[in-house]
Amino acid sequence: MSGAETSTDREEDYRFLHSMLMEKKVHLLFKIHERLRRFEEWSPVPVQEHAASLASELAEELLNQGWREEVKNLFALISKPHFKNFLHVHDAVAQRDFEPVLPPVPDDALEDEEDSVKIVSLVKTIEPLGATIKTDTSTGAIVVARIMRGGAADKSGLIHEGDELKEVNGVSLERRKPKEILPLLLCSEGDVKFKIIPGSSKEDRNTAKVFMRALFDYNPMDDPTVPCKDAAMAFKWGDILQVVSMEDDTWWQARHHGDGSSWASLIPSKQLHEKRIVLQRPKALFKPRRVSPPVPPVTEQADYGAITGIHIAGLRWSFRLGKKSSNRSRKRGQIRRWSYEACSRVCIPTYIEVIPCSSEPKDRRHLVVLAGPSGVGVTELKRRLVISDPDRYGVSVPYTTRERRNQESDGVEYHFVSNQVFEEQLLDHRFVEYGVYKGHYYGTNLDSVHRVMAEGKICLLDLHPSKIKHLYNSKFQPYVVFVKPPGIEELRLTRRRAKFVCDEGSFNMVKIFSEEDFEDMIDSAELLERQYGHLFDKLIVNGDIATSFKQLKMELEKMVEAEVRWVPADWNDSTPTKPWRSCSYLTSWN
Numbered sequence: 001m002s003g004a005e006t007s008t009d010r011e012e013d014y015r016f017l018h019s020m021l022m023e024k025k026v027h028l029l030f031k032i033h034e035r036l037r038r039f040e041e042w043s044p045v046p047v048q049e050h051a052a053s054l055a056s057e058l059a060e061e062l063l064n065q066g067w068r069e070e071v072k073n074l075f076a077l078i079s080k081p082h083f084k085n086f087l088h089v090h091d092a093v094a095q096r097d098f099e100p101v102l103p104p105v106p107d108d109a110l111e112d113e114e115d116s117v118k119i120v121s122l123v124k125t126i127e128p129l130g131a132t133i134k135t136d137t138s139t140g141a142i143v144v145a146r147i148m149r150g151g152a153a154d155k156s157g158l159i160h161e162g163d164e165l166k167e168v169n170g171v172s173l174e175r176r177k178p179k180e181i182l183p184l185l186l187c188s189e190g191d192v193k194f195k196i197i198p199g200s201s202k203e204d205r206n207t208a209k210v211f212m213r214a215l216f217d218y219n220p221m222d223d224p225t226v227p228c229k230d231a232a233m234a235f236k237w238g239d240i241l242q243v244v245s246m247e248d249d250t251w252w253q254a255r256h257h258g259d260g261s262s263w264a265s266l267i268p269s270k271q272l273h274e275k276r277i278v279l280q281r282p283k284a285l286f287k288p289r290r291v292s293p294p295v296p297p298v299t300e301q302a303d304y305g306a307i308t309g310i311h312i313a314g315l316r317w318s319f320r321l322g323k324k325s326s327n328r329s330r331k332r333g334q335i336r337r338w339s340y341e342a343c344s345r346v347c348i349p350t351y352i353e354v355i356p357c358s359s360e361p362k363d364r365r366h367l368v369v370l371a372g373p374s375g376v377g378v379t380e381l382k383r384r385l386v387i388s389d390p391d392r393y394g395v396s397v398p399y400t401t402r403e404r405r406n407q408e409s410d411g412v413e414y415h416f417v418s419n420q421v422f423e424e425q426l427l428d429h430r431f432v433e434y435g436v437y438k439g440h441y442y443g444t445n446l447d448s449v450h451r452v453m454a455e456g457k458i459c460l461l462d463l464h465p466s467k468i469k470h471l472y473n474s475k476f477q478p479y480v481v482f483v484k485p486p487g488i489e490e491l492r493l494t495r496r497r498a499k500f501v502c503d504e505g506s507f508n509m510v511k512i513f514s515e516e517d518f519e520d521m522i523d524s525a526e527l528l529e530r531q532y533g534h535l536f537d538k539l540i541v542n543g544d545i546a547t548s549f550k551q552l553k554m555e556l557e558k559m560v561e562a563e564v565r566w567v568p569a570d571w572n573d574s575t576p577t578k579p580w581r582s583c584s585y586l587t588s589w590n
């Protein structure tokens with residue numbers, strides 16, 4: 001498109017926008033909106049519940065008051081149908097009469113408690129029944145396949161999809177084919193009596209028992225679009241919700257798992273939340289970036305031992321792809337950020353379906369994955385955990401193809417292997433992640449992870465979230481903790497003396513944090529959370545290190561003690577522990 005065309009289009013857009021904003025109707029709408037906002041803040045309460053009947057009593061009394069001008073005006077006002085309806089609505093709100101009135105249970109629906117057989121009779125007119133039937137291939141039973149909306153069966157409310165038909169007008173349907181049954185239905189006149197076993201009594205079909213872990217915080221009080229604030233519920237990231245209805249595309253019905261409530265409340269559907277996020281402006285794209293003078297890296301080669309003050313195998317090397325670049329390679333980093341941004345538009349964390357999974361304490365093996373933006377403090381937290389309880393926490397020993405140094409022993413600092421062995425294992429998918437440094441391979445091998453777990457320890461692994469998928473299955477059952485940075489003020493305060501390892505071309509350098517490093521860390525955490533949030537079990541904000549370490553330790557202890565874990569529904573069933581797909585046990589939990 002040429003430049004001239006673009007500017008003409010823009011002018012036309014401006015003209016259109018201008019004329020739209022100048023419209024009187026738009027101004028009126030704004031005014032109404034403002035009034036309503038102000039009104040909402042007042043939170044008015046009804047003064048009484050029977051304003052409509054009071055007004056009609058008043059109208060009767062006014063008739064006897066003689067026709068003075070004021071009386072006439074008042075009488076005319078309260079007799080207007082609009083005003084009357086307005087008072088009816090007011091009374092309905094005052095009486096909190098929001099529930100739909102349910103039709104009475106029809107007398108002709110008899111239920112035999114013992115075998116849950118139900119006898120229903122429909123009066124057949126010339127109107128078709130509006131239902132189709134089929135043979136259930138697993139049981140051979142005749143079941144209602146579909147109920148046509150608005151048909152006689154639908155209107156009766158007595159027959160539902162999935163109901164098993166046992167008899168029609170006393171004729172058993174045992175071992176009959178649908179083709180043989182249709183004439184029975186067509187010939188029947190007047191009352192048609194069905195003996196049925198309701199589908200819902202077999203598996204409570206009306207109540208969907210889908211469990212979702214929420215991947216965002218929600219508070220109906222902050223949501224102007226919620227149909228009724230009282231009917232909706234608040235939840236936090238990580239809460240387990242039992243979703244009982246997904247029929248509506250915008251508002252699902254759910255309850256908090258384990259809160260004992262029998263009432264479901266409204267929550268935004270997956271689709272609605274996705275739409276909202278898409279409509280929000282991507283913040284990162286419009287954030288003005290501070291440009292501060294580059295902080296020169298310390299010209300020494302990074303040695304993790306030197307930084308952390310302790311040499312523990314597995315803590316010395318991080319293969320995380322998100323390792324911070326120095327200023328020279330910042331441009332490259334920015335390009336990566338844009339492509340992350342594009343991708344993150346598609347993956348919006350909403351809810352993830354989960355199932356409960358139980359195991360005997362002796363069968364529990366633990367793998368904890370720590371993830372977070374580069375420099376946030378994953379290594380520091382891992383180091384503190386291992387030092388605090390080396391019998392309980394272990395880290396996997398990395399593999400490398402570089403030469404062993406004099407003071408090193410095989411299997412302590414590293415497993416030293418040849419290029420050929422490393423590459424063979426790489427092809428065999430034995431590495432969760434790997435990297436090349438100064439021409440040598442380094443990597444985290446699954447065997448190392450198994451070794452730590454076989455010792456009965458909790459294996460701590462730090463991984464870029466994109467690598468979690470290699471372990472994200474019922475065999476490893478990783479518990480994933482995402483370490484988030486605090487706000488920029490707290491980063492400035494807490495990281496004054498901290499140093500981190502940055503990637504300076506082919507070398508790793510030690511550097512102190514700059515303002516841009518903090519901003520990068522925050523941006524990167526937002527993007528990672530958006531892109532991989534569905535994989536995280538816990539979020540820890542690493543502000544004050546002592547507090548976040550204490551919190552992490554407490555969460556890991558809780559995880560070890562827990563009898564039941566909520567795991568993704570798509571982890572397959574070949575697990576040594578048992579996820580329950582059927583949720584019949586849940587009644588005792590609620």
Ligand SMILES: Nc1ncnc2c1ncn2[C@@H]1O[C@H](COP(=O)(O)OP(=O)(O)OP(=O)(O)O)[C@@H](O)[C@H]1O
Pocket residue numbers: 307318320322323324372373374375376377378379380381494495498499500501542543544545546
């Ligand atoms: N909460 C904190 N308060 C102060 N300093 C911290 C805190 N957390 C970490 N640090 C310090 O910040 C620096 C970087 O931390 P660390 O090496 O653990 O980051 P990382 O997430 O492992 O980064 P990378 O993946 O780039 O190796 C270290 O000097 C560490 O001691």
